[in-house]
Amino acid sequence: MERSLGRAAGCRKRISFHADAGGETHAPLADIPIICDLGAFLGGSTVSLADGLVAAGHQGDLIHSYDFFRATRRVWEEYMGESGRPWPETGDMMSVVFEMLQDYDQLITFYPGDVMKSPVPDGPIEICFVDISKTAEINDHIIANYFTKLIPGKSIVIQQDYFHFSPLWDIVTMEVLKDYFTPIGYTEEFSALFLYTRELDAEAIERAHSRNFTRDQFVSNIKTASRHWPYAKQKADLYLALQAADVTNVTDKAWEIAKKTMNAGLPDLDPAAMYAALDAE
Ligand SMILES: C[S@@+](CC[C@H](N)C(=O)[O-])C[C@H]1O[C@@H](n2cnc3c(N)ncnc32)[C@H](O)[C@@H]1O
Numbered sequence: 001m002e003r004s005l006g007r008a009a010g011c012r013k014r015i016s017f018h019a020d021a022g023g024e025t026h027a028p029l030a031d032i033p034i035i036c037d038l039g040a041f042l043g044g045s046t047v048s049l050a051d052g053l054v055a056a057g058h059q060g061d062l063i064h065s066y067d068f069f070r071a072t073r074r075v076w077e078e079y080m081g082e083s084g085r086p087w088p089e090t091g092d093m094m095s096v097v098f099e100m101l102q103d104y105d106q107l108i109t110f111y112p113g114d115v116m117k118s119p120v121p122d123g124p125i126e127i128c129f130v131d132i133s134k135t136a137e138i139n140d141h142i143i144a145n146y147f148t149k150l151i152p153g154k155s156i157v158i159q160q161d162y163f164h165f166s167p168l169w170d171i172v173t174m175e176v177l178k179d180y181f182t183p184i185g186y187t188e189e190f191s192a193l194f195l196y197t198r199e200l201d202a203e204a205i206e207r208a209h210s211r212n213f214t215r216d217q218f219v220s221n222i223k224t225a226s227r228h229w230p231y232a233k234q235k236a237d238l239y240l241a242l243q244a245a246d247v248t249n250v251t252d253k254a255w256e257i258a259k260k261t262m263n264a265g266l267p268d269l270d271p272a273a274m275y276a277a278l279d280a281e
Pocket of ligand 1: 038039040041042043044045046066067068069070113114115116131132134138
């Protein structure tokens with residue numbers, strides 16, 4: 001629900017406030033392809049996307065950046081300690097992010113608040129960077145509300161947590177949706193890239209919903225997903241995901257899955273054991 005228009009401290013962009021999200025959102029969007037930066041934290045992913053747009057000569061309100069934009073003192077010290085800046089006592093990072101990204105502010109709209117309550121851009125989404133699916137519910141929300149705005153044959157989804165053994169639903173849902181997404185790349189740490197090939201329909205969205213998954217389906221989808229990824233590091237990451245599915249409740253929150261899996265002890269990354277486990281029927 002829109003409540004009023006305003007301008008956040010340090011922000012040169014006109015923004016509106018969204019009561020449900022408890023944060024600020026932007027005015028209606030033009031019908032041009034945009035980039036969604038889902039899980040921006042202090043703007044690390046945002047600045048990379050903005051750099052790319054600038055290098056390619058693009059202008060306009062193209063990046064839509066979502067996060068709580070909050071940090072505890074501990075997290076601030078970890079990531080910003082070297083800067084020597086004091087932690088903003090309220091924990092609100094918005095003015096810090098505005099300041100750090102001020103050179104790009106004509107390109108970016110920020111949506112501070114819970115992504116589950118923040119408005120979804122109207123326009124078609126050409127690049128969807130996902131580093132926010134820390135719960136299965138958020139993943140369901142992203143699929144139903146953001147993936148349905150992708151452009152078949154053109155849009156790219158970057159699943160930033162795919163090769164990490166905590167948000168296991170990333171692997172599983174991309175596998176369930178394999179008729180709609182083709183793997184096209186990866187980064188050495190964590191990310192998998194997919195081309196959106198075919199328009200999602202209601203039946204596919206329902207099939208990918210976490211309420212429909214059992215642990216056995218998690219396990220079998222992690223195994224079949226491993227066929228797309230030939231390299232040893234990828235196999236090792238997916239083997240760890242199998243381990244996580246074994247020792248956790250697969251729809252726990254991502255950080256709980258990571259913690260429980262570590263507490264259970266990570267397995268040796270013996271290639272023979274890894275391949276045997278991933279290839280087993
Ligand atoms: C790993 S960080 C993102 C890092 C960032 N992409 C980068 O490259 O520096 C994940 C982010 O997801 C955000 N997040 C998790 N759940 C969220 C939610 N429900 N609504 C908004 N943001 C959320 C957290 O606040 C956190 O900043």
